[in-house]
Amino acid sequence: MRQVVKWVLLAAASAAVTVPLTRAGVPSAGLFAALAVGIALALASLAPAGVPRPAGVVAQGVLGVYIGTMVQRDAFSALGSDWPFVVAIAVATLLLSVVAGALLGLHRDVTPLTGSLALTAGGASGLVAIARDLGGDDRVVSVVQYLRVALVTASMPLVVSFVYHPDKSHPSGAMDQGVAAPWYLSLGMLAVLVVVGAAGGRLLRLPGAGLLGPMALTVVLQLTGLSFGLSVPAVLVQVSYFVIGWQAGLAFTTASLRAIARILPAALGLIVLLGVGTAGLGVVLAHYTALTPLEGYLATSPGGVYAVLATAVETGSNVTFIIAAQVLRVLLMLFASPLLARFVVWASRRLTRRGGGQSAEMTPASSAPIRVAD
Secondary structure (H helix, E strand, O other): OHHHHHHHHHHHHHHHHHHHHHHOOOOOHHHHHHHHHHHHHHHOOOOOOOOOHHHHHHHHHHHHHHHHOOOOHHHHHOOHHHHHHHHHHHHHHHHHHHHHHHHHOOOOOOOHHHHHHHOOOOOHHHHHHHHHHHOOOHHHHHHHHHHHHHHHHHHHHHHHHHHHOOOOOOOOOOOOOOOOOOHHHHHHHHHHHHHHHHHHHHHOOOOOHHHHHHHHHHHHHHHHOOOOOOOOOHHHHHHHHHHHHHHHHOOOOHHHHHHHHHHHHHHHHHHHHHHHHHHHHHHHHHHHOOOOHHHHHHHHOOOOHHHHHHHHHHOOOOHHHHHHHHHHHHHHHHHHHHHHHHHHHHHHHHHHHOOOOOOOOOOHHHOHHHHHHO
């Protein structure tokens, strides 16, 4: 009964915090609220012991399908002959993230693997969901990732207004999302995609299979036009955000909170440098394509996809091109991160064998799943 009361308290408090955050336009508000509430209750010894692993796997699958439905075949055709430049810029963004993550990994409280996941510029909610499976510390990843999203989202209106001086008198139309499938068809397809995608991902030994397997299948259906208007019910997305946020938040202790507080100054500085670097990539993209400097900035922004969409519409920018470039960035980051995790683990072990030393995870709880990344 005591555990039931704790779960009810956790769920009710998370829902209560989600409402004002959603109205304030906070990205992935449910995940952020669940993370914050989970931390608070864990530190007050009022939280449940932890999230059952099956619940975490299902939440990853639902989130994977949800991210996959962001892919629109018509939107990608808007890239036209400029797609090589967009791909090159996305790869360059990934390399900037790798460098920033490696620098964060020099901190004594962060391993190189956790640093690389924490500063990957894209797919914050997906990376938080699979961080533990890849062998990283999902507490550090969640805090740093949402610090990145918050800073990018909050600074975007200021950068757009004071640097680019856009003309807002001719807003563009939002993207057509098409006709959504009936709820029962979407639920049936969602269940199949989660089960088949996760099982197939494990058979293929895909790291983070619970998220990446369903997401890959959904992307294929979207690009081939066989998704039949698949959409994930908003309530299931919110519940999945809750589960993923709780998974990280409930693992917090006073010691881990202090360790993360020591990390934040370095993380903040690296996030700013990452933002400056991607803004420079936006200038390059605009130079080699027909985009304006503002559109180049929005297409390469390292986060805040929904803020990017709103700004693109408000300023009359090329919405379809910008969103296609942003979705491509997110997909690249999510699919590349597991491979990057394997490389980082391999490189770290080689350095350790040579006597270079390596920082330890903040707690032993997050080091056990590192076998998954091998």
